[in-house]
Amino acid sequence: MSSEQSLIPDAGVVDRSVPALQLTNIRKQFGGVVAIERFDLDVQAGEIVALVGDNGAGKSTLVKMVSGVYQPTEGEIRLQGRPASFRDASDARRQGVEVVYQDLALVDSQPVYMNMFLGRELTKGPLRLLDRRRMARETQELVDRLDVRIPSAKATIRELSGGQRQAVAICRATHWASSLVLMDEPTAALGVAETAKVEELIMRLRERGAGVLVVSHNLDQVFRIADRVAVLRRGRQVGVRSIAATNRNEVVSMITGLS
Amino acid sequence: MSEAGTAAPAISRPRWRAIDWREYVVYIGFVLVFLFFAVFLGETFLNPTNLSNIVIQTAPITVMAVGLVFVLSTGEIDLSIGSVVAVSALTGAVALRETDSALVGVLAGLAVGAVVGLVNGVFVTLVRLPSFLVTLATMGAVAGVAREISNLQSVPVDNETFLGLFGSGELFGVPGLIIWSVLAIAVGYVLLNKTRYGAHVLAIGDNIGAARVSGIKTARVKIMVLMGSAMCASLAGLLYAGRLHGARYTLGEADLMTVIAAVIVGGTSLFGGKGTVVGALMGSLLMGMLNNGLILAHLSVSQQMIARGLIILVAVSLSLREKRS
Ligand SMILES: Nc1ncnc2c1ncn2[C@@H]1O[C@H](COP(=O)(O)OP(=O)(O)O)[C@@H](O)[C@H]1O
Numbered sequence: 403m404s405s406e407q408s409l410i411p412d413a414g415v416v417d418r419s420v421p422a423l424q425l426t427n428i429r430k431q432f433g434g435v436v437a438i439e440r441f442d443l444d445v446q447a448g449e450i451v452a453l454v455g456d457n458g459a460g461k462s463t464l465v466k467m468v469s470g471v472y473q474p475t476e477g478e479i480r481l482q483g484r485p486a487s488f489r490d491a492s493d494a495r496r497q498g499v500e501v502v503y504q505d506l507a508l509v510d511s512q513p514v515y516m517n518m519f520l521g522r523e524l525t526k527g528p529l530r531l532l533d534r535r536r537m538a539r540e541t542q543e544l545v546d547r548l549d550v551r552i553p554s555a556k557a558t559i560r561e562l563s564g565g566q567r568q569a570v571a572i573c574r575a576t577h578w579a580s581s582l583v584l585m586d587e588p589t590a591a592l593g594v595a596e597t598a599k600v601e602e603l604i605m606r607l608r609e610r611g612a613g614v615l616v617v618s619h620n621l622d623q624v625f626r627i628a629d630r631v632a633v634l635r636r637g638r639q640v641g642v643r644s645i646a647a648t649n650r651n652e653v654v655s656m657i658t659g660l661s
Numbered sequence: 662m663s664e665a666g667t668a669a670p671a672i673s674r675p676r677w678r679a680i681d682w683r684e685y686v687v688y689i690g691f692v693l694v695f696l697f698f699a700v701f702l703g704e705t706f707l708n709p710t711n712l713s714n715i716v717i718q719t720a721p722i723t724v725m726a727v728g729l730v731f732v733l734s735t736g737e738i739d740l741s742i743g744s745v746v747a748v749s750a751l752t753g754a755v756a757l758r759e760t761d762s763a764l765v766g767v768l769a770g771l772a773v774g775a776v777v778g779l780v781n782g783v784f785v786t787l788v789r790l791p792s793f794l795v796t797l798a799t800m801g802a803v804a805g806v807a808r809e810i811s812n813l814q815s816v817p818v819d820n821e822t823f824l825g826l827f828g829s830g831e832l833f834g835v836p837g838l839i840i841w842s843v844l845a846i847a848v849g850y851v852l853l854n855k856t857r858y859g860a861h862v863l864a865i866g867d868n869i870g871a872a873r874v875s876g877i878k879t880a881r882v883k884i885m886v887l888m889g890s891a892m893c894a895s896l897a898g899l900l901y902a903g904r905l906h907g908a909r910y911t912l913g914e915a916d917l918m919t920v921i922a923a924v925i926v927g928g929t930s931l932f933g934g935k936g937t938v939v940g941a942l943m944g945s946l947l948m949g950m951l952n953n954g955l956i957l958a959h960l961s962v963s964q965q966m967i968a969r970g971l972i973i974l975v976a977v978s979l980s981l982r983e984k985r986s
């Protein structure tokens with residue numbers, strides 16, 4: 403990682419005219435088990451799309467294909483209009499896809515700023531020593547700009563609440579994502595007040611230009627934060643609705659298959 | 662002290678909670694043991710020659726402790742270091758006997774450590790066995806090799822350059838063994854606290870899943886810490902060979918427990934994610950002081966073993982009771 407790269411992202415760089423993510427004819431089989439039969443979806447830049455479905459419907463499998471953990475058996479993934487294939491998760495990350503995991507991928511004993519730069523630490527000088535001051539400063543600026551309330555960029559993750567930790571994970575993902583942020587149940591482990599804070603943060607990502615695909619079990623949440631909702635039932639895509647043009651009952655019956 | 666893992670001050674906590682006395686066990690222990698020997702042994706312990714002897718004799722332990730800090734910080738362990746000391750010292754001594762070149766002797770000794778470390782690393786990362794088992798196995802195998810290549814005989818070393826570098830030599834009046842300790846500590850401190858490598862080592866020990874999805878090459882880092890630890894043990898072997906003017910298969914055989922104790926008492930976590938090089942230095946000096954004091958107190962060898970074991974047990978239990986978070 404070059405140490406010249408700045409932490410503060412420039413939302414203007416994102417090309418909003420092509421979809422951040424396009425999934426076409428995606429199919430995934432594990433041996434004989436068909437996890438995803440067929441799935442198509444576009445996520446626009448600056449758009450939040452929720453992915454819902456019952457347990458075992460295939461939501462996590464889908465997220466893992468887009469984040470490089472699994473490779474699709476068939477179908478095409480395009481990022482910002484260009485075909486993409488990922489060897490592994492860090493390959494996907496290099497291509498601008500960031501993931502917020504449910505089980506917080508943070509290093510507890512390290513400060514917030516080291517987590518923000520985990521795996522891409524900034525260095526200085528010919529000995530390439532860590533530039534802790536600059537990482538702390540840039541992290542503080544980002545956290546302030548996104549209005550995340552943590553004691554300091556130098557606070558150790560262990561000192562933070564669950565909501566603050568998830569906020570740090572989301573900040574990190576947003577900062578590094580050049581095209582897409584994936585979230586698999588980002589608030590599943592949080593209380594009511596903390597969930598509200600994290601939702602606020604997710605909604606603020608819209609302005610930053612990345613597409614957001616968020617898996618959620620919570621329909622109230624989906625209706626609060628998403629622009630569109632895609633429904634999976636037993637590996638099949640049953641429909642995509644604009645939040646403004648649907649309601650809870652319709653989405654519930656799409657999920658369950660009962661009318 | 663701005664050691665890794667404890668670098669950030671506890672901002673939101675009351676002061677009394679922010680001070681975790683367990684981090685200072687090694688310093689408290691150091692002072693207490695020093696005072697104890699000073700009072701009961703007096704001049705025999707306190708004279709400058711004895712004190713500098715402690716530091717000199719502890720050099721191999723200090724060097725190995727630095728290597729082990731990295732291994733423990735990734736959440737692994739290396740039990741093979743004691744055997745690597747002997748086999749490296751012997752290989753170095755044999756190479757010196759055959760070629761009379763200090764450079765060849767040193768490279769041969771270090772190469773043995775590199776190979777053992779690589780084998781450990783490959784079995785831990787690619788074959789995915791616990792480092793405890795892998796290094797337990799290599800500990801035995803390497804000890805066997807040391808016996809085999811030496812025929813249970815000691816190999817004398819008389820190469821002047823080598824003896825100057827690793828034994829009795831001095832630089833500006835400072836004994837060479839002390840310089841080696843200082844170098845090991847300085848390099849270890851910078852690597853662990855000031856480089857991306859050190860940050861990755863600590864991240865792996867804390868949350869290997871997070872490290873992996875962040876693009877950190879976890880297998881490569883683990884192989885590197887295990888190679889580093891084995892090569893530190895090789896260097897320790899060369900230091901013994903230099904100081905004793907020869908090598909023998911028994912070298913380093915009692916060092917494993919001492920090194921582990923030094924590192925743990927110093928404040929490095931046995932479970933990864935937290936490591937301190939300065940603490941390890943204090944830990945090994947504490948161990949060296951104990952050794953010295955018990956000998957001066959005229960305890961028999963078996964009494965020394967008992968006393969050392971019990972003291973280590975107390976010290977380790979004081980520092981190991983991990984913080985509940
Ligand atoms: N690694 C795997 N190997 C085999 N089957 C899998 C694997 N991962 C997921 N599946 C199967 O794929 C289906 C979808 O699982 P998943 O994506 O976890 O669902 P969701 O996240 O919607 O609850 C399930 O039937 C599950 O058993």
Ligand SMILES: [Mg+2]
Binds near residue numbers: 461462
């Ligand atoms: Mg799931």
